[in-house]
Amino acid sequence: MPDSSYLIDEIRDMLLDCGMFHNLLPAELLNAAGYFNISKFDPDAVICDEGDAGTFMCIIHFGAVSVRKTNSSGEIVEIAKLRKGRAFGEMAVLDGERRSASCVAVTDCTLLVLARDSLEKMLQEAPKSAAKIIRSIAVAMSKRLRMVDGQLIEKQV
Numbered sequence: 001m002p003d004s005s006y007l008i009d010e011i012r013d014m015l016l017d018c019g020m021f022h023n024l025l026p027a028e029l030l031n032a033a034g035y036f037n038i039s040k041f042d043p044d045a046v047i048c049d050e051g052d053a054g055t056f057m058c059i060i061h062f063g064a065v066s067v068r069k070t071n072s073s074g075e076i077v078e079i080a081k082l083r084k085g086r087a088f089g090e091m092a093v094l095d096g097e098r099r100s101a102s103c104v105a106v107t108d109c110t111l112l113v114l115a116r117d118s119l120e121k122m123l124q125e126a127p128k129s130a131a132k133i134i135r136s137i138a139v140a141m142s143k144r145l146r147m148v149d150g151q152l153i154e155k156q157v
Contacts, residue, residue: 005052014061014112016086020136028129041105050102054092056115057137060084063109068102081106091135093119113131 015021021029032057038056041047047058050070058065059080067088071110079101083087088103093116114133122130 011036011038011112012039014038015048015059017061018059018087019110020085020087020140021133023136024132025131028132031126032122032129032133035122037113037115037118039111039113041109041111043107045105045109047103047105047109047111048099050099052099054089054095054097054099054116055091056102056112056113057087057089058088058113059110061110061128063111063131064106065109065111065112066104066106069100076102087137087140090141092116094134094137141144151154 008030012030015029015033015036020109021032024032038061047065048054048056050068062084065086065088066078067084068076068078069084071077089099091097092099093114096116119130119133122133
């Protein structure tokens with residue numbers, strides 16, 4: 001079993017690798033790493049279900065994840081396939097609302113996981129790092145929303 005400092009270093013490297021947190025200083029990134037966990041999923045494993053309580057977010061370090069929603073006819077539709085570096089579950093970890101989609105591992109997956117209660121703890125113990133993490137999450141969500149807005153406009157033309 002690796003010691004905790006090795007695990008923290010591994011998580012820090014994974015956070016650096018994903019590219020979402022380039023605005024954090026090295027010491028802040030190392031500090032923030034202590035609030036994340038690593039989870040592994042086999043192919044076809046359900047990571048979260050649409051409608052579940054949103055208690056965590058994930059960043060894909062390895063593998064692919066299918067994002068699925070149930071349409072008005074009750075059919076399950078894949079709305080995205082996410083790969084390394086992409087995050088999901090951010091809305092739920094920030095606002096605590098129910099999951100807007102299901103996420104299922106397509107391949108073997110290694111995910112960085114930030115629980116909502118860990119984010120709250122980070123806000124208490126390391127507010128500057130937590131603020132930068134939240135800002136990075138918000139920027140990533142904003143970029144994705146702008147991209148979807150552009151896609152919707154293209155479909156209307």
